[in-house]
Amino acid sequence: MARKLEAQFLMSAAKPEQFPPAAKTGGGPEVAFLGRSNVGKSTLLNALVGHKNLAFVSARPGCTQLINFYRVDGGLVLVDLPGYGYAKVPGEITADWQQLIERYLLEREALQLCVVLLDARRGWMDKDRLLKEWLEHHRRPYVVAATKVDKLTARERTENLAAIQREMNGGEILPVSAPTGRGVRELWQTIWKINNPNKK
Numbered sequence: 001m002a003r004k005l006e007a008q009f010l011m012s013a014a015k016p017e018q019f020p021p022a023a024k025t026g027g028g029p030e031v032a033f034l035g036r037s038n039v040g041k042s043t044l045l046n047a048l049v050g051h052k053n054l055a056f057v058s059a060r061p062g063c064t065q066l067i068n069f070y071r072v073d074g075g076l077v078l079v080d081l082p083g084y085g086y087a088k089v090p091g092e093i094t095a096d097w098q099q100l101i102e103r104y105l106l107e108r109e110a111l112q113l114c115v116v117l118l119d120a121r122r123g124w125m126d127k128d129r130l131l132k133e134w135l136e137h138h139r140r141p142y143v144v145a146a147t148k149v150d151k152l153t154a155r156e157r158t159e160n161l162a163a164i165q166r167e168m169n170g171g172e173i174l175p176v177s178a179p180t181g182r183g184v185r186e187l188w189q190t191i192w193k194i195n196n197p198n199k200k
């Protein structure tokens with residue numbers, strides 16, 4: 001069973017003017033969760049802190065529509081972003097979300113690491129590739145987490161993870177599963193390394 005950390009919901013932002021100042025978040029480093037709707041961003045955030053219901057999770061895509069900020073014991077801030085790629089959301093709303101997400105990624109000084117989530121069953125899709133290129137262009141450090149690996153057989157897992165890895169130029173990929181807890185420890189290690197670059 002994963003350790004439970006003290007974590008609290010800080011606030012939601014619907015527009016860039018509402019991004020919280022350091023005085024509100026405590027000024028700690030931020031880790032943002034990005035990926036398609038329903039890929040498991042909110043679930044992975046919950047798994048990291050060992051709370052089932054901190055971030056809101058739903059089987060219905062498009063669940064998280066605002067940028068939600070959570071503070072974890074020790075000062076780290078986890079940021080749950082709205083998912084992209086959900087066709088049923090009207091075009092205008094997707095454009096607004098995209099702008100909201102872009103402004104966060106471009107302007108947020110506290111942002112230290114982006115976790116890009118891919119559904120391990122589907123791998124890279126066009127919008128994920130665009131996001132990856134965008135992050136590389138803007139030099140935002142990111143890691144890729146392949147979610148829901150519990151839904152694959154061992155063989156599918158090996159094949160799908162290899163296919164994801166092939167598009168990564170040697171970058172890191174973390175297989176994760178909320179129900180089994182796989183990958184949670186490794187993701188914590190990655191977060192820790194980013195915040196302590198000189199330590200082994």
Ligand SMILES: Nc1nc2c(ncn2[C@@H]2O[C@H](COP(=O)(O)OP(=O)(O)OP(=O)(O)O)[C@@H](O)[C@H]2O)c(=O)[nH]1
Nearest residue numbers: 037038039040041042043058062063064083177178
């Ligand atoms: N089996 C399995 N189901 C998962 C896993 N992660 C998430 N889910 C399920 O996938 C659905 C979507 O999860 P969310 O965490 O709400 O996904 P999200 O990426 O935050 O979605 P949006 O907020 O709509 O962008 C829920 O029904 C979760 O229970 C996982 O590792 N394994």
Ligand SMILES: [Mg+2]
Nearest residue numbers: 041042063064
């Ligand atoms: Mg969500």
